[in-house]
Amino acid sequence: MVYTPLPDEVLKELLQPNHTKIVLLVLDGLGGMPMGPVGPTELEYAHTVNLDTLAADGTLGMHIPLAPGVAPGSGPAHLALFGYDPFKYNIGRGALAAAGVGLDLQPGDVVARGNFATLDDQGRVVDRRAGRISTEEAAPLVERLAEIQLPDVQVDVRPVKDYRFVIRLRGEGLSYHLKDTDPQRVGIPPFPVEPLEDSPEARRTAELLNRWIQEARRVLADHPRANGVLLRGFATDPQLPSFNERYGLRAAAIAEYPMYRGVARLVGMDVLDLEDTTPEGLFRTAARYWREYNFFFIHFKETDSRGEDGDFFAKARAIEKVDRALPILMDLKPDVVVVTGDHSTPAKWRSHSWHPVPLLLWAPASARTDDQYRFGETACTHGGLGIIPAVHIMPLALAHAGRLKKYGA
Amino acid sequence: MVYTPLPDEVLKELLQPNHTKIVLLVLDGLGGMPMGPVGPTELEYAHTVNLDTLAADGTLGMHIPLAPGVAPGSGPAHLALFGYDPFKYNIGRGALAAAGVGLDLQPGDVVARGNFATLDDQGRVVDRRAGRISTEEAAPLVERLAEIQLPDVQVDVRPVKDYRFVIRLRGEGLSYHLKDTDPQRVGIPPFPVEPLEDSPEARRTAELLNRWIQEARRVLADHPRANGVLLRGFATDPQLPSFNERYGLRAAAIAEYPMYRGVARLVGMDVLDLEDTTPEGLFRTAARYWREYNFFFIHFKETDSRGEDGDFFAKARAIEKVDRALPILMDLKPDVVVVTGDHSTPAKWRSHSWHPVPLLLWAPASARTDDQYRFGETACTHGGLGIIPAVHIMPLALAHAGRLKKYGA
Numbered sequence: 001m002v003y004t005p006l007p008d009e010v011l012k013e014l015l016q017p018n019h020t021k022i023v024l025l026v027l028d029g030l031g032g033m034p035m036g037p038v039g040p041t042e043l044e045y046a047h048t049v050n051l052d053t054l055a056a057d058g059t060l061g062m063h064i065p066l067a068p069g070v071a072p073g074s075g076p077a078h079l080a081l082f083g084y085d086p087f088k089y090n091i092g093r094g095a096l097a098a099a100g101v102g103l104d105l106q107p108g109d110v111v112a113r114g115n116f117a118t119l120d121d122q123g124r125v126v127d128r129r130a131g132r133i134s135t136e137e138a139a140p141l142v143e144r145l146a147e148i149q150l151p152d153v154q155v156d157v158r159p160v161k162d163y164r165f166v167i168r169l170r171g172e173g174l175s176y177h178l179k180d181t182d183p184q185r186v187g188i189p190p191f192p193v194e195p196l197e198d199s200p201e202a203r204r205t206a207e208l209l210n211r212w213i214q215e216a217r218r219v220l221a222d223h224p225r226a227n228g229v230l231l232r233g234f235a236t237d238p239q240l241p242s243f244n245e246r247y248g249l250r251a252a253a254i255a256e257y258p259m260y261r262g263v264a265r266l267v268g269m270d271v272l273d274l275e276d277t278t279p280e281g282l283f284r285t286a287a288r289y290w291r292e293y294n295f296f297f298i299h300f301k302e303t304d305s306r307g308e309d310g311d312f313f314a315k316a317r318a319i320e321k322v323d324r325a326l327p328i329l330m331d332l333k334p335d336v337v338v339v340t341g342d343h344s345t346p347a348k349w350r351s352h353s354w355h356p357v358p359l360l361l362w363a364p365a366s367a368r369t370d371d372q373y374r375f376g377e378t379a380c381t382h383g384g385l386g387i388i389p390a391v392h393i394m395p396l397a398l399a400h401a402g403r404l405k406k407y408g409a
Numbered sequence: 410m411v412y413t414p415l416p417d418e419v420l421k422e423l424l425q426p427n428h429t430k431i432v433l434l435v436l437d438g439l440g441g442m443p444m445g446p447v448g449p450t451e452l453e454y455a456h457t458v459n460l461d462t463l464a465a466d467g468t469l470g471m472h473i474p475l476a477p478g479v480a481p482g483s484g485p486a487h488l489a490l491f492g493y494d495p496f497k498y499n500i501g502r503g504a505l506a507a508a509g510v511g512l513d514l515q516p517g518d519v520v521a522r523g524n525f526a527t528l529d530d531q532g533r534v535v536d537r538r539a540g541r542i543s544t545e546e547a548a549p550l551v552e553r554l555a556e557i558q559l560p561d562v563q564v565d566v567r568p569v570k571d572y573r574f575v576i577r578l579r580g581e582g583l584s585y586h587l588k589d590t591d592p593q594r595v596g597i598p599p600f601p602v603e604p605l606e607d608s609p610e611a612r613r614t615a616e617l618l619n620r621w622i623q624e625a626r627r628v629l630a631d632h633p634r635a636n637g638v639l640l641r642g643f644a645t646d647p648q649l650p651s652f653n654e655r656y657g658l659r660a661a662a663i664a665e666y667p668m669y670r671g672v673a674r675l676v677g678m679d680v681l682d683l684e685d686t687t688p689e690g691l692f693r694t695a696a697r698y699w700r701e702y703n704f705f706f707i708h709f710k711e712t713d714s715r716g717e718d719g720d721f722f723a724k725a726r727a728i729e730k731v732d733r734a735l736p737i738l739m740d741l742k743p744d745v746v747v748v749t750g751d752h753s754t755p756a757k758w759r760s761h762s763w764h765p766v767p768l769l770l771w772a773p774a775s776a777r778t779d780d781q782y783r784f785g786e787t788a789c790t791h792g793g794l795g796i797i798p799a800v801h802i803m804p805l806a807l808a809h810a811g812r813l814k815k816y817g818a
Contacts (some may be wrong), residue, residue: 357735386796
């Protein structure tokens with residue numbers, strides 16, 4: 001616990017319901033860097049007249065996603081934005097993937113991410129992604145996998161995208177402390193599932209899964225490319241406390257990508273069907289469900305993807321797309337809007353980084369405006385919110401929405 | 410513990426005595442907001458030539474009283490300023506009130522705030538404040554209450570102000586886990602005292618207090634307005650560690666209002682008699698006791714009161730009053746002066762808020778000055794101290810007073 005979130009019992013005492021609506025708009029990987037030694041970041045380079053208006057009328061700051069120097073994965077970064085201690089709650093990748101495709105998780109379940117893979121006649125991995133077969137091509141194969149039975153446990157398999165699937169075991173006496181079978185390279189056979197702890201549960205689960213893998217190879221044997229499977233990211237239900245209970249909200253998630261839909265579902269948000277995946281579509285989805293929820297987590301992925309591509313200008317253009325669509329959101333008259341990223345993905349770096357992330361808080365009823373009027377890294381550094389841990393953003397948003405009482409006499 | 414104060418054992422190791430004098434000048438509810446969407450805050454609007462001189466020669470910053478988004482009550486806000494974890498130490502309202510009138514507290518005591526009230530002949534509350542009877546009119550009634558005896562416990566009753574009093578039970582086997590009798594509205598009878606926990610102590614204390622209330626109604630029966638009592642805020646000794654021990658100081662409190670005198674007394678400060686309640690009077694009181702103490706907590710209430718009134722200009726004028734009187738304090742040649750508020754009370758909001766609070770540290774021997782020279786929210790946001798938790802102010806003040814050694818080799 002590098003930064004301690006406001007304790008549950010304090011929040012519980014302070015919460016007061018009202019009819020305000022809060023929007024948390026996450027531009028994934030928003031934070032950036034100049035491409036050269038000096039110059040604007042992607043956000044500073046982008047023309048963002050609507051975001052700048054919010055910045056001028058609101059208050060800016062920076063957030064530190066997990067801890068100084070720690071570049072976050074998407075799971076922990078979003079947990080922190082949602083106000084959960086990211087070092088306390090550890091969402092395994094399998095759990096994220098399962099939740100992302102709507103496979104529910106219970107304590108004791110074991111889930112893993114699966115890939116279809118190409119094996120040669122010696123059983124060695126030739127292609128870890130089975131030639132990146134399409135979702136359509138994978139669908140009947142997933143159905144074949146779903147037929148496989150194991151003694152005393154329920155097995156569910158769900159397609160994800162392309163060559164990816166998710167497997168869930170449900171039953172008594174299972175353990176997720178298991179080693180990945182994906183060797184992460186070609187030319188050698190997949191590893192067997194092996195226990196990572198010396199327990200009967202882990203040994204039994206490894207045995208069951210090895211049997212399942214054997215069966216999988218049998219039912220896939222005739223496929224020219226997808227004739228094997230690789231499993232990794234064994235996990236279980238992370239048992240995250242409910243977002244809605246913690247904050248007294250009815251929260252909806254508007255996100256295209258399974259991972260973000262997954263993390264939202266794991267904290268108990270309703271994950272909405274999208275109008276379409278453009279920023280306009282995301283905001284129109286909010287409009288459609290506006291009356292049913294009082295908290296909207298809206299996730300836009302493209303900023304991160306273009307940052308990972310190393311394309312400074314494409315990332316700036318992705319930011320501009322959101323900016324152009326923003327009036328659709330603002331026309332709904334939210335009470336509090338937080339615009340930020342889950343972490344930085346500087347195009348210069350082509351990967352997630354630990355740099356602080358621009359943070360914009362717009363709340364006309366209660367914002368103490370600062371002297372910054374342009375949404376960008378330098379302006380945010382000088383903003384009135386200061387440089388704060390991500391876990392403190394939610395209480396700030398609640399306070400600005402009038403949803404927190406005074407603490408103590 | 411959202412922000413962890415410097416641990417006692419570290420402080421203990423670092424403390425070094427000297428002859429320096431530290432002043433913590435608290436302008437209650439100092440932080441403000443522009444009345445319109447933009448514009449100066451109360452502090453920025455006020456003409457404060459003396460404070461601005463300190464600002465120019467010193468270092469500015471902001472403090473977050475309890476946690477981002479959490480508007481503090483006066484008790485927790487002052488505990489945080491004094492360097493105590495406000496979520497760890499919970500001062501009940503009764504304890505604050507008792508300490509405020511100099512009624513000492515011991516572990517096991519049960520205290521509560523009392524109101525005289527008007528009841529009709531059915532025993533229903535007609536006026537929760539007995540027509541706001543004056544302190545003079547209440548005095549003989551408090552004396553009547555003080556006559557009431559209970560078996561095996563010592564009962565003390567003290568007047569507070571106007572229609573308010575404090576009651577303390579002292580004895581073995583008592584509990585303060587009790588429900589308020591004040592129904593918070595008229596037209597219904599007061600609630601009986603009821604236990605909030607299932608313990609013999611709570612049941613016994615409830616019985617004793619219900620008996621006391623019955624007796625109180627008997628001795629007050631002939632008064633036309635104050636013929637009943639309401640009790641609330643049951644509490645006990647919060648057992649706060651000693652301020653003087655923690656910091657190696659001899660601390661004095663200069664405060665007019667009982668609540669602030671109370672919280673100062675609860676941490677073990679000497680609470681001084683005031684010359685008068687103007688800023689001049691507060692500073693002259695410091696002058697009179699200047700040689701006897703090396704830490705002065707000086708509390709000025711009017712800024713908060715005018716903020717609560719919603720009177721932007723009156724709050725600015727209250728700040729100006731302190732500014733005009735400031736030379737009396739500075740003539741004493743303190744070594745370190747901290748000027749801040751316990752929280753924000755923006756006139757626009759008419760209540761306490763969670764917004765960061767302007768902080769001024771003046772310490773000519775050791776301050777690293779910044780490029781800010783005007784005491785106000787925007788300047789403080791850009792100040793050299795940054796935006797820091799309130800619990801870290803005391804160690805900063807001690808360090809600037811030369812009272813903390815280096816930590817480690």
